[in-house]
Amino acid sequence: MGKEGRFERSAIAPGKIILTGEHFVVNGGLALAGTVDRYIRVRARPADVFSVRYGFPGMKPMTKLARDHIYASIKDLLDGKGASLYVESNIPIGAGLGSSASSSVAAVLAISGLLNKPLTRQEVFEHAMKGERLVHSNPSGIDVMVSIMGGFMLYRKGEEPRPLNTAPLRALVVDTGQRHRTGDMVNGVQTFAIKNRELFDGMVSMANSISSSAAQALIEGDLARLGSLLAFNQELLKAIGVSTDKIERAIRSFRGVSFGGKLTGGGGGGFVINILKGDVIGVNTRRWTGSFIANLGVGGAKIEEPAHIHDGGLPN
Numbered sequence: 001m002g003k004e005g006r007f008e009r010s011a012i013a014p015g016k017i018i019l020t021g022e023h024f025v026v027n028g029g030l031a032l033a034g035t036v037d038r039y040i041r042v043r044a045r046p047a048d049v050f051s052v053r054y055g056f057p058g059m060k061p062m063t064k065l066a067r068d069h070i071y072a073s074i075k076d077l078l079d080g081k082g083a084s085l086y087v088e089s090n091i092p093i094g095a096g097l098g099s100s101a102s103s104s105v106a107a108v109l110a111i112s113g114l115l116n117k118p119l120t121r122q123e124v125f126e127h128a129m130k131g132e133r134l135v136h137s138n139p140s141g142i143d144v145m146v147s148i149m150g151g152f153m154l155y156r157k158g159e160e161p162r163p164l165n166t167a168p169l170r171a172l173v174v175d176t177g178q179r180h181r182t183g184d185m186v187n188g189v190q191t192f193a194i195k196n197r198e199l200f201d202g203m204v205s206m207a208n209s210i211s212s213s214a215a216q217a218l219i220e221g222d223l224a225r226l227g228s229l230l231a232f233n234q235e236l237l238k239a240i241g242v243s244t245d246k247i248e249r250a251i252r253s254f255r256g257v258s259f260g261g262k263l264t265g266g267g268g269g270g271f272v273i274n275i276l277k278g279d280v281i282g283v284n285t286r287r288w289t290g291s292f293i294a295n296l297g298v299g300g301a302k303i304e305e306p307a308h309i310h311d312g313g314l315p316n
Helices: 064-078 099-114 121-135 142-149 182-195 197-220 223-239 245-252
Strands: 007-020 030-047 050-054 082-089 152-156 169-175 258-264 271-276 292-296
Touching: 007 099, 007 142, 007 197, 007 223, 007 258, 007 271, 030 099, 030 142, 030 197, 050 064, 064 082, 064 099, 064 121, 082 099, 099 121, 099 142, 121 142, 142 152, 152 197, 169 258, 182 197, 197 223, 223 245, 223 258, 223 271, 245 258, 245 271
Parallel strands: 050 082
Antiparallel strands: 007 030, 030 082, 030 152, 030 292, 169 271, 169 292, 258 271
């Protein structure tokens, strides 16, 4: 790409939480999701070949899947050109907060900025999904779309997302310490669905009602009702086999300060979201390392201002 005009472009993309409807959304159900104030930044600079480095714990040594995941998202944009990418993150990996989707979205935006190729929202989605399909066997697309758009939305696979006009929400996000591959959890649910088709179809219908009601509760600011609906959804997730003993303990541990809680994401571990009773100060999370008070419904992915590259490498 030459040395003239050497600069880098960077983009950030938020993680996501699913308030209601995960797993059922893969099977045509309705889900309620929103962004969380944890981010991935991808910095892109011109290069003769493609390379990518990760600057956060959990990706050292970098796996071939991680490299291929990013490359699949931007390959068509590069069109045979090279690029050097540096990925920074404070989104835990394999924890249900959408780290892979956020990295795909941020990489696509960073490369589109670097190459001066503006993309529509749908084009960003389509490119990012190419990487997601390598990581997850049958992604619904909800993680990618939420990260792109920001805020809260109702989402059904194959339909236009429905953004919600609602204020941001503060919640307690509890790390169970267990990690998983979402694709494995999705495959397990699909096996359950095949063996219990009539029951599972009824669960999808029930999950649809939960998501619709939860969206209305969120709009109205009725946190007690929202928490109850999350707890109801958790019972469905437990029934299809994606909860764990640690997830259940993480929910029980905060019942005194929470209207209700559930796992968020693929299950099998990861994070639990609890709807707090007011802005609780000093919630004791010492037993659950990595837990945090989160702002949900923050803004979506964006390209940042260009920065010139110094010969010493990528700027801090």
